[in-house]
Amino acid sequence: METAPTLADIEEARAILDGVARVTPVYSTETLSKLIGRHVTLKAENLQRTGSFKIRGATCKIASLSDKEKRAGVVAASAGNHGQAVAWAAREAGIKATIFMPQDAPMAKVEPTRSYGGTPQLQGADFEEALAASLAFAESTRATFVHPYADEQVIAGQGTIGLEIAEQAPDAQTVVIPVGGGGLASGISLALRAVKPGVRIVGVQAGQDGWTIADGIAVKSVGETTGRILDETLDDLVSVTDEEICEAIVLLLERAKLVVEGAGAVGVAALLAGKAGREGPALALLSGGNIDPTVLISVMRHGLTTAGRYLVLRTRIQDRPGELFKLLKLVAQERANVVSVEHHREGVDLPVTESEIALTLTMRDEHHCSVLLESMRSLGYQVERLR
DSSP states (O other): OOSOOOHHHHHHHHHHHTTTSOOOOEEEOHHHHHHHTSOEEEEEGGGSGGGBTHHHHHHHHHHTOOHHHHHHOEEEEOSSHHHHHHHHHHHHHTOOEEEEEOTTOOHHHHHHHHHTTOEEEEOSSSHHHHHHHHHHHHHHHOOEEOOSSSOHHHHHHHHHHHHHHHHHOTTOSEEEEEOSSSHHHHHHHHHHHHHOTTOEEEEEEEOOSSSOSOGGGOOSSOOHHHHHHHHHHOSEEEEEOHHHHHHHHHHHHHHSOOOOOTGGGHHHHHHHTTOSOSSSOEEEEEOBOOOOHHHHHHHHHHHHHHTTSEEEEEEEEESSTTHHHHHHHHHHHTTOEEEEEEEEOSSSOOOTTEEEEEEEEEOSSHHHHHHHHHHHHHTTOOOEEOO
Protein backbone atom coordinates (compact mmCIF):
# COMPACT_ATOMS: atom_id res chain seq x y z
CA MET A 1 0.00 0.00 0.00
CA GLU A 2 1.44 3.36 -1.00
CA THR A 3 -1.46 5.77 -0.57
CA ALA A 4 -3.65 6.64 2.40
CA PRO A 5 -7.44 6.50 2.11
CA THR A 6 -9.31 9.78 1.83
CA LEU A 7 -12.38 10.91 3.71
CA ALA A 8 -14.42 9.91 0.65
CA ASP A 9 -12.93 6.39 0.89
CA ILE A 10 -13.88 6.18 4.55
CA GLU A 11 -17.41 7.38 3.85
CA GLU A 12 -17.68 4.79 1.07
CA ALA A 13 -16.52 2.14 3.56
CA ARG A 14 -19.26 3.26 5.91
CA ALA A 15 -21.85 2.61 3.21
CA ILE A 16 -20.40 -0.88 2.62
CA LEU A 17 -20.60 -1.63 6.34
CA ASP A 18 -24.17 -0.42 6.75
CA GLY A 19 -26.11 -3.33 8.21
CA VAL A 20 -22.93 -5.36 8.70
CA ALA A 21 -20.79 -3.64 11.34
CA ARG A 22 -22.57 -2.40 14.43
CA VAL A 23 -22.49 1.25 15.37
CA THR A 24 -21.04 0.42 18.77
CA PRO A 25 -22.17 2.41 21.80
CA VAL A 26 -20.30 5.13 23.66
CA TYR A 27 -20.60 5.00 27.45
CA SER A 28 -19.87 7.62 30.07
CA THR A 29 -18.14 6.22 33.14
CA GLU A 30 -18.43 8.02 36.45
CA THR A 31 -15.97 5.70 38.17
CA LEU A 32 -13.14 6.23 35.67
CA SER A 33 -13.91 9.93 35.42
CA LYS A 34 -13.44 10.33 39.18
CA LEU A 35 -10.27 8.23 39.23
CA ILE A 36 -8.70 10.05 36.28
CA GLY A 37 -9.97 13.53 37.15
CA ARG A 38 -11.58 14.30 33.81
CA HIS A 39 -14.77 13.26 31.99
CA VAL A 40 -14.16 9.88 30.32
CA THR A 41 -16.24 8.04 27.74
CA LEU A 42 -15.66 4.60 26.25
CA LYS A 43 -16.27 3.53 22.65
CA ALA A 44 -17.12 -0.17 23.03
CA GLU A 45 -15.80 -1.93 19.92
CA ASN A 46 -15.45 -4.99 22.18
CA LEU A 47 -19.20 -5.35 21.52
CA GLN A 48 -18.66 -5.41 17.74
CA ARG A 49 -19.35 -8.51 15.63
CA THR A 50 -16.56 -11.09 16.21
CA GLY A 51 -15.59 -9.17 19.33
CA SER A 52 -13.40 -6.45 17.84
CA PHE A 53 -13.15 -3.58 15.35
CA LYS A 54 -11.48 -5.84 12.78
CA ILE A 55 -14.75 -6.80 11.08
CA ARG A 56 -14.86 -3.32 9.54
CA GLY A 57 -11.61 -3.51 7.60
CA ALA A 58 -11.96 -7.18 6.68
CA THR A 59 -15.43 -6.68 5.22
CA CYS A 60 -14.32 -3.67 3.16
CA LYS A 61 -11.32 -5.51 1.76
CA ILE A 62 -13.27 -8.61 0.77
CA ALA A 63 -15.99 -6.45 -0.80
CA SER A 64 -13.32 -4.99 -3.10
CA LEU A 65 -12.21 -8.37 -4.53
CA SER A 66 -12.94 -9.41 -8.09
CA ASP A 67 -14.82 -12.63 -8.84
CA LYS A 68 -11.54 -14.29 -9.82
CA GLU A 69 -9.93 -13.29 -6.54
CA LYS A 70 -12.93 -14.54 -4.58
CA ARG A 71 -12.70 -17.95 -6.27
CA ALA A 72 -9.06 -18.22 -5.20
CA GLY A 73 -9.98 -17.54 -1.58
CA VAL A 74 -8.23 -15.35 0.95
CA VAL A 75 -5.43 -15.82 3.45
CA ALA A 76 -4.54 -13.71 6.47
CA ALA A 77 -2.05 -13.52 9.32
CA SER A 78 -3.40 -12.59 12.70
CA ALA A 79 -2.80 -12.49 16.43
CA GLY A 80 -6.44 -13.54 16.56
CA ASN A 81 -8.96 -10.74 15.99
CA HIS A 82 -8.11 -10.05 12.34
CA GLY A 83 -8.35 -13.77 11.62
CA GLN A 84 -11.81 -14.04 13.11
CA ALA A 85 -12.97 -11.02 11.14
CA VAL A 86 -11.56 -12.29 7.83
CA ALA A 87 -13.09 -15.72 8.44
CA TRP A 88 -16.51 -14.17 9.17
CA ALA A 89 -16.43 -11.77 6.21
CA ALA A 90 -15.22 -14.52 3.86
CA ARG A 91 -17.99 -16.84 4.99
CA GLU A 92 -20.59 -14.14 4.35
CA ALA A 93 -19.13 -13.66 0.86
CA GLY A 94 -19.09 -17.41 0.22
CA ILE A 95 -15.32 -17.74 -0.14
CA LYS A 96 -12.60 -19.79 1.54
CA ALA A 97 -10.35 -18.28 4.23
CA THR A 98 -7.09 -19.66 5.64
CA ILE A 99 -5.83 -17.91 8.76
CA PHE A 100 -2.24 -18.14 10.05
CA MET A 101 -1.73 -17.44 13.75
CA PRO A 102 1.21 -17.77 16.15
CA GLN A 103 1.50 -21.19 17.76
CA ASP A 104 0.51 -19.82 21.16
CA ALA A 105 -2.47 -17.78 19.97
CA PRO A 106 -5.28 -17.81 22.59
CA MET A 107 -7.87 -20.51 22.03
CA ALA A 108 -10.47 -17.79 22.61
CA LYS A 109 -9.38 -16.50 19.19
CA VAL A 110 -8.50 -19.77 17.43
CA GLU A 111 -11.78 -21.61 18.01
CA PRO A 112 -14.05 -18.73 16.92
CA THR A 113 -11.99 -18.39 13.74
CA ARG A 114 -12.78 -22.01 12.98
CA SER A 115 -16.45 -21.59 13.93
CA TYR A 116 -16.75 -18.63 11.52
CA GLY A 117 -15.69 -20.94 8.69
CA GLY A 118 -11.97 -20.16 8.54
CA THR A 119 -9.16 -22.72 8.55
CA PRO A 120 -6.66 -21.80 11.29
CA GLN A 121 -3.00 -22.64 10.75
CA LEU A 122 -0.86 -22.25 13.89
CA GLN A 123 2.67 -21.49 12.74
CA GLY A 124 5.50 -19.38 14.12
CA ALA A 125 6.50 -18.12 17.55
CA ASP A 126 5.06 -14.63 16.98
CA PHE A 127 2.99 -12.56 14.57
CA GLU A 128 5.94 -11.83 12.26
CA GLU A 129 6.60 -15.56 11.73
CA ALA A 130 2.91 -16.25 11.16
CA LEU A 131 2.88 -13.38 8.65
CA ALA A 132 5.81 -14.88 6.74
CA ALA A 133 4.06 -18.26 6.58
CA SER A 134 0.83 -16.68 5.33
CA LEU A 135 2.64 -14.77 2.57
CA ALA A 136 4.34 -17.97 1.40
CA PHE A 137 0.94 -19.72 1.36
CA ALA A 138 -0.62 -16.89 -0.62
CA GLU A 139 2.15 -17.05 -3.21
CA SER A 140 1.88 -20.81 -3.63
CA THR A 141 -1.95 -20.95 -3.82
CA ARG A 142 -2.66 -17.57 -5.46
CA ALA A 143 -5.08 -16.77 -2.64
CA THR A 144 -5.57 -13.06 -1.95
CA PHE A 145 -3.64 -11.90 1.08
CA VAL A 146 -5.68 -9.69 3.43
CA HIS A 147 -3.17 -7.66 5.39
CA PRO A 148 -4.20 -6.78 8.97
CA TYR A 149 -3.20 -3.12 8.64
CA ALA A 150 -1.16 -2.23 5.51
CA ASP A 151 -4.10 -2.08 3.13
CA GLU A 152 -6.07 0.94 1.91
CA GLN A 153 -9.49 -0.75 2.15
CA VAL A 154 -8.71 -2.13 5.60
CA ILE A 155 -7.64 1.28 6.89
CA ALA A 156 -10.74 2.90 5.37
CA GLY A 157 -12.93 0.35 7.13
CA GLN A 158 -11.31 1.00 10.49
CA GLY A 159 -11.65 4.73 9.82
CA THR A 160 -15.44 4.47 10.06
CA ILE A 161 -14.94 4.35 13.84
CA GLY A 162 -13.58 7.91 13.62
CA LEU A 163 -16.75 9.09 11.90
CA GLU A 164 -18.85 7.49 14.65
CA ILE A 165 -16.72 9.02 17.41
CA ALA A 166 -17.14 12.50 15.92
CA GLU A 167 -20.93 12.04 15.95
CA GLN A 168 -21.33 10.17 19.25
CA ALA A 169 -18.84 12.10 21.38
CA PRO A 170 -18.71 15.65 19.98
CA ASP A 171 -17.40 17.05 23.28
CA ALA A 172 -14.35 14.76 23.45
CA GLN A 173 -11.18 16.83 23.31
CA THR A 174 -8.82 13.85 23.44
CA VAL A 175 -9.26 10.49 21.69
CA VAL A 176 -7.03 7.62 22.84
CA ILE A 177 -6.45 4.74 20.39
CA PRO A 178 -4.50 1.45 20.58
CA VAL A 179 -1.56 1.16 18.16
CA GLY A 180 -0.17 -2.12 16.88
CA GLY A 181 0.50 -2.21 13.17
CA GLY A 182 -1.22 1.15 12.90
CA GLY A 183 -4.20 0.39 10.68
CA LEU A 184 -6.81 1.19 13.32
CA ALA A 185 -5.12 4.35 14.52
CA SER A 186 -4.42 5.49 10.94
CA GLY A 187 -8.03 5.10 9.83
CA ILE A 188 -9.50 6.78 12.89
CA SER A 189 -7.01 9.65 12.90
CA LEU A 190 -7.49 10.30 9.17
CA ALA A 191 -11.26 10.48 9.70
CA LEU A 192 -11.00 12.69 12.79
CA ARG A 193 -8.50 15.07 11.20
CA ALA A 194 -10.98 15.52 8.33
CA VAL A 195 -14.18 16.02 10.34
CA LYS A 196 -12.91 17.17 13.76
CA PRO A 197 -9.47 18.70 13.16
CA GLY A 198 -9.07 20.25 16.60
CA VAL A 199 -9.28 17.01 18.57
CA ARG A 200 -6.13 15.72 20.29
CA ILE A 201 -5.30 12.15 19.19
CA VAL A 202 -3.08 9.93 21.34
CA GLY A 203 -1.85 6.52 20.22
CA VAL A 204 -0.99 3.88 22.82
CA GLN A 205 1.41 0.97 22.39
CA ALA A 206 2.24 -1.95 24.67
CA GLY A 207 5.57 -1.14 26.27
CA GLN A 208 6.40 -4.70 27.30
CA ASP A 209 9.35 -6.36 25.54
CA GLY A 210 8.59 -9.91 24.42
CA TRP A 211 5.31 -11.50 25.56
CA THR A 212 2.57 -9.09 26.62
CA ILE A 213 -1.05 -9.49 27.62
CA ALA A 214 -1.83 -6.97 24.87
CA ASP A 215 -1.28 -9.67 22.23
CA GLY A 216 -3.58 -7.94 19.74
CA ILE A 217 -1.05 -5.12 19.29
CA ALA A 218 2.10 -7.15 19.90
CA VAL A 219 3.85 -6.32 16.61
CA LYS A 220 7.49 -5.23 16.45
CA SER A 221 6.75 -1.98 14.64
CA VAL A 222 4.02 -0.13 12.78
CA GLY A 223 3.80 -0.48 9.02
CA GLU A 224 5.69 1.82 6.70
CA THR A 225 2.63 3.60 5.31
CA THR A 226 0.68 3.55 8.56
CA GLY A 227 3.76 4.93 10.28
CA ARG A 228 3.81 7.89 7.89
CA ILE A 229 0.11 8.51 8.48
CA LEU A 230 0.53 8.42 12.24
CA ASP A 231 3.53 10.74 12.10
CA GLU A 232 1.26 13.28 10.43
CA THR A 233 -1.93 12.75 12.43
CA LEU A 234 -1.08 11.75 16.02
CA ASP A 235 -0.42 14.37 18.65
CA ASP A 236 1.34 11.88 20.88
CA LEU A 237 2.38 8.22 20.98
CA VAL A 238 2.82 6.67 24.43
CA SER A 239 3.32 3.20 25.89
CA VAL A 240 1.85 1.37 28.87
CA THR A 241 3.08 -1.57 30.93
CA ASP A 242 1.35 -4.89 31.50
CA GLU A 243 0.78 -3.83 35.12
CA GLU A 244 -1.09 -0.75 33.93
CA ILE A 245 -3.07 -2.80 31.42
CA CYS A 246 -4.05 -5.31 34.13
CA GLU A 247 -5.37 -2.50 36.30
CA ALA A 248 -7.45 -1.19 33.41
CA ILE A 249 -8.92 -4.61 32.59
CA VAL A 250 -9.94 -5.18 36.21
CA LEU A 251 -11.53 -1.74 36.55
CA LEU A 252 -13.43 -2.10 33.27
CA LEU A 253 -14.79 -5.50 34.28
CA GLU A 254 -15.66 -4.63 37.87
CA ARG A 255 -16.93 -1.08 37.50
CA ALA A 256 -17.98 -0.66 33.84
CA LYS A 257 -19.15 -4.29 33.42
CA LEU A 258 -17.19 -4.56 30.16
CA VAL A 259 -14.92 -7.49 29.25
CA VAL A 260 -11.93 -6.10 27.37
CA GLU A 261 -8.75 -7.79 26.15
CA GLY A 262 -5.29 -6.42 26.82
CA ALA A 263 -4.96 -4.51 23.54
CA GLY A 264 -8.43 -3.06 24.03
CA ALA A 265 -7.60 -1.75 27.50
CA VAL A 266 -4.43 0.20 26.66
CA GLY A 267 -6.30 3.48 26.14
CA VAL A 268 -7.87 3.33 29.58
CA ALA A 269 -4.49 2.27 31.00
CA ALA A 270 -2.87 5.37 29.49
CA LEU A 271 -5.56 7.63 30.94
CA LEU A 272 -5.27 6.06 34.41
CA ALA A 273 -1.49 6.49 34.32
CA GLY A 274 -1.76 10.13 33.25
CA LYS A 275 0.07 9.43 29.99
CA ALA A 276 -2.63 10.81 27.68
CA GLY A 277 -2.80 14.31 29.11
CA ARG A 278 -4.77 15.36 32.16
CA GLU A 279 -7.30 17.95 31.01
CA GLY A 280 -10.56 18.01 29.08
CA PRO A 281 -13.07 15.28 28.18
CA ALA A 282 -11.43 12.14 26.82
CA LEU A 283 -12.65 9.12 24.89
CA ALA A 284 -10.85 5.77 25.04
CA LEU A 285 -11.45 3.18 22.33
CA LEU A 286 -11.99 -0.34 23.66
CA SER A 287 -10.85 -2.07 20.49
CA GLY A 288 -11.66 -5.67 21.39
CA GLY A 289 -12.96 -8.08 24.00
CA ASN A 290 -11.55 -11.44 22.92
CA ILE A 291 -9.51 -12.22 26.02
CA ASP A 292 -8.61 -15.83 26.73
CA PRO A 293 -10.48 -16.97 29.88
CA THR A 294 -7.29 -18.34 31.44
CA VAL A 295 -5.56 -15.00 30.90
CA LEU A 296 -8.58 -13.18 32.33
CA ILE A 297 -8.45 -15.34 35.48
CA SER A 298 -4.75 -14.56 35.92
CA VAL A 299 -5.31 -10.86 35.31
CA MET A 300 -8.17 -10.70 37.80
CA ARG A 301 -6.18 -12.50 40.48
CA HIS A 302 -3.19 -10.27 39.91
CA GLY A 303 -5.27 -7.12 39.85
CA LEU A 304 -7.22 -8.04 42.96
CA THR A 305 -4.00 -8.92 44.78
CA THR A 306 -2.47 -5.58 43.83
CA ALA A 307 -5.58 -3.83 45.14
CA GLY A 308 -5.40 -5.71 48.44
CA ARG A 309 -8.40 -7.88 47.64
CA TYR A 310 -6.35 -11.09 47.81
CA LEU A 311 -3.89 -11.77 50.61
CA VAL A 312 -1.44 -14.68 50.66
CA LEU A 313 0.53 -15.14 53.87
CA ARG A 314 2.70 -17.67 55.66
CA THR A 315 2.96 -18.23 59.40
CA ARG A 316 3.79 -20.89 61.99
CA ILE A 317 1.72 -22.61 64.64
CA GLN A 318 2.43 -25.13 67.36
CA ASP A 319 1.93 -28.66 66.02
CA ARG A 320 -0.79 -29.67 68.45
CA PRO A 321 -4.59 -30.03 68.37
CA GLY A 322 -6.60 -26.80 68.21
CA GLU A 323 -3.85 -24.44 67.00
CA LEU A 324 -5.07 -24.32 63.38
CA PHE A 325 -8.62 -23.75 64.61
CA LYS A 326 -7.38 -20.87 66.78
CA LEU A 327 -5.66 -19.26 63.78
CA LEU A 328 -8.68 -19.62 61.51
CA LYS A 329 -10.97 -18.28 64.25
CA LEU A 330 -8.83 -15.11 64.32
CA VAL A 331 -9.10 -14.83 60.53
CA ALA A 332 -12.88 -15.18 60.75
CA GLN A 333 -13.12 -12.57 63.50
CA GLU A 334 -11.32 -10.09 61.25
CA ARG A 335 -13.92 -10.84 58.51
CA ALA A 336 -11.44 -12.34 56.05
CA ASN A 337 -12.60 -15.21 53.84
CA VAL A 338 -10.42 -18.31 53.47
CA VAL A 339 -9.80 -19.45 49.89
CA SER A 340 -7.21 -22.12 50.72
CA VAL A 341 -5.15 -23.51 53.60
CA GLU A 342 -1.85 -25.34 53.11
CA HIS A 343 -0.49 -27.20 56.13
CA HIS A 344 3.21 -28.14 55.91
CA ARG A 345 5.01 -30.38 58.35
CA GLU A 346 7.58 -31.93 56.02
CA GLY A 347 10.04 -30.42 53.53
CA VAL A 348 10.51 -27.12 55.41
CA ASP A 349 13.08 -25.99 57.97
CA LEU A 350 10.94 -26.07 61.12
CA PRO A 351 11.32 -27.19 64.70
CA VAL A 352 9.75 -30.57 65.33
CA THR A 353 7.05 -28.88 67.46
CA GLU A 354 5.83 -26.49 64.75
CA SER A 355 3.91 -26.55 61.47
CA GLU A 356 3.88 -24.00 58.66
CA ILE A 357 0.57 -22.64 57.45
CA ALA A 358 0.04 -20.82 54.14
CA LEU A 359 -3.29 -19.00 53.80
CA THR A 360 -4.93 -17.46 50.75
CA LEU A 361 -7.64 -15.02 51.77
CA THR A 362 -10.07 -12.66 50.11
CA MET A 363 -10.09 -9.20 51.70
CA ARG A 364 -11.97 -5.91 51.36
CA ASP A 365 -8.98 -3.71 50.58
CA GLU A 366 -5.37 -2.96 51.54
CA HIS A 367 -6.40 -1.46 54.89
CA HIS A 368 -8.25 -4.67 55.73
CA CYS A 369 -5.04 -6.61 54.97
CA SER A 370 -3.03 -4.38 57.29
CA VAL A 371 -5.54 -4.79 60.14
CA LEU A 372 -5.44 -8.60 59.91
CA LEU A 373 -1.64 -8.76 59.74
CA GLU A 374 -1.31 -6.45 62.75
CA SER A 375 -3.81 -8.54 64.74
CA MET A 376 -1.86 -11.71 64.02
CA ARG A 377 1.47 -10.16 65.00
CA SER A 378 0.01 -8.71 68.18
CA LEU A 379 -0.93 -12.25 69.22
CA GLY A 380 2.57 -13.54 68.61
CA TYR A 381 2.28 -14.99 65.11
CA GLN A 382 5.33 -14.55 62.88
CA VAL A 383 3.74 -13.56 59.58
CA GLU A 384 5.29 -13.30 56.14
CA ARG A 385 3.17 -11.68 53.46
CA LEU A 386 3.71 -13.48 50.15
CA ARG A 387 1.30 -11.46 47.97
